[in-house]
Amino acid sequence: MVYDLIIAGSGPAGLTAAIYAKRAGLSFVVLEKESMSGGQVLNTYEVDNYPGLPGIGGFELGMKMREHADRLGVSFINIEVRHLDIEEEGRIKAIYTDGEVYRARSVIFAMGAKHRLLGIPGEKELTGMGVSYCATCDGAFFKGRTVAVIGGGDAAAEDAIYLAKGCEHVYVIHRRNTMRAAAILQDQLKGCENVTFLWDTEITRIVGEEHVEGLWMKHVKTGEERMLDLDGVFIAVGMTPETEIVSKLLQTDETGYIVAGEDTATSQPGIFAAGDIRTKALRQIITAAADGANAAIAAQKYLMA
Numbered sequence: 001m002v003y004d005l006i007i008a009g010s011g012p013a014g015l016t017a018a019i020y021a022k023r024a025g026l027s028f029v030v031l032e033k034e035s036m037s038g039g040q041v042l043n044t045y046e047v048d049n050y051p052g053l054p055g056i057g058g059f060e061l062g063m064k065m066r067e068h069a070d071r072l073g074v075s076f077i078n079i080e081v082r083h084l085d086i087e088e089e090g091r092i093k094a095i096y097t098d099g100e101v102y103r104a105r106s107v108i109f110a111m112g113a114k115h116r117l118l119g120i121p122g123e124k125e126l127t128g129m130g131v132s133y134c135a136t137c138d139g140a141f142f143k144g145r146t147v148a149v150i151g152g153g154d155a156a157a158e159d160a161i162y163l164a165k166g167c168e169h170v171y172v173i174h175r176r177n178t179m180r181a182a183a184i185l186q187d188q189l190k191g192c193e194n195v196t197f198l199w200d201t202e203i204t205r206i207v208g209e210e211h212v213e214g215l216w217m218k219h220v221k222t223g224e225e226r227m228l229d230l231d232g233v234f235i236a237v238g239m240t241p242e243t244e245i246v247s248k249l250l251q252t253d254e255t256g257y258i259v260a261g262e263d264t265a266t267s268q269p270g271i272f273a274a275g276d277i278r279t280k281a282l283r284q285i286i287t288a289a290a291d292g293a294n295a296a297i298a299a300q301k302y303l304m305a
């Protein structure tokens, strides 16, 4: 069977694409590697920036999105996408999984991205309890409190500037002695009176019982270790998009994101990239959902041409 469309991934982008594709009357299936839909949202303690649903639990929001797609009769298959191929001069796209090969005339890749972890004790245990990977999402919970941002790139600098507006104090902890963030961001950060830089410093452990209480850090040159008391740790050491399986056929940028604009069109006609997986300025639930809608309508137009 050749479907009109295959959607790979069922986070906010894939689920929104499915809702729009169903309403557009396309024949399609959603392939999801996890046993549940919702993507990164499932791991979010509280979402306070999705319009109309203030303070909703991430798990509940993920479930609501999936229920919406189920109510419309969307078909889901619990299987991991492994490989993309193109047949009949691009008219047919073949999606390889561990078992079946699924074929369609168009594809939406909505497989998201993963935050890089530090891999230190306390990090996993305290995620959602003071350890966060998203200042825009969780910063408001730390108003008037002391936090650290770990990292030295643009994301770390942006997070620290954002947090400095509401937090009492922000430590920027970086294992080198200079940031590689854009100069304009570094200038803005240096202008924040409540920001302290801790250079040449690595985090070795995050501590706390029910919530983050502090972290242990080590000076990489002197080896000196000390504890820093604080309420939150924002880790901004990069993201890894789930694009290895498509990077031979689709154009990706130097960090691995599929190159696509707001129209979600990729370098291959009929293949669209929606949500965190594509090049974009802001990776959030609402921008992923917007991409899903755009991608489904773009796929519909491609199929009608």
Ligand SMILES: Cc1cc2nc3c(=O)[nH]c(=O)nc-3n(C[C@H](O)[C@H](O)[C@H](O)COP(=O)(O)OP(=O)(O)OC[C@H]3O[C@@H](n4cnc5c(N)ncnc54)[C@H](O)[C@@H]3O)c2cc1C
Pocket: 008, 009, 010, 011, 012, 013, 014, 031, 032, 033, 034, 036, 037, 038, 039, 040, 041, 043, 044, 045, 046, 047, 048, 049, 050, 079, 080, 081, 082, 110, 111, 112, 113, 115, 132, 133, 134, 136, 137, 138, 242, 274, 275, 276, 277, 283, 284, 285, 286, 288
């Ligand atoms: C801890 C945390 C807190 C956050 N808090 C907020 C917040 O408060 N507000 C906000 O707006 N945003 C928040 N975000 C960001 C938001 O969750 C993401 O921007 C959004 O989920 C991206 O949606 P997506 O559909 O593009 O990708 P994802 O949510 O990453 O979904 C991708 C889906 O694809 C599936 N998949 C991956 N690879 C394959 C494969 N090979 N085969 C099949 N399926 C596959 C995954 O299992 C997943 O279900 C947060 C992120 C994190 C990590």
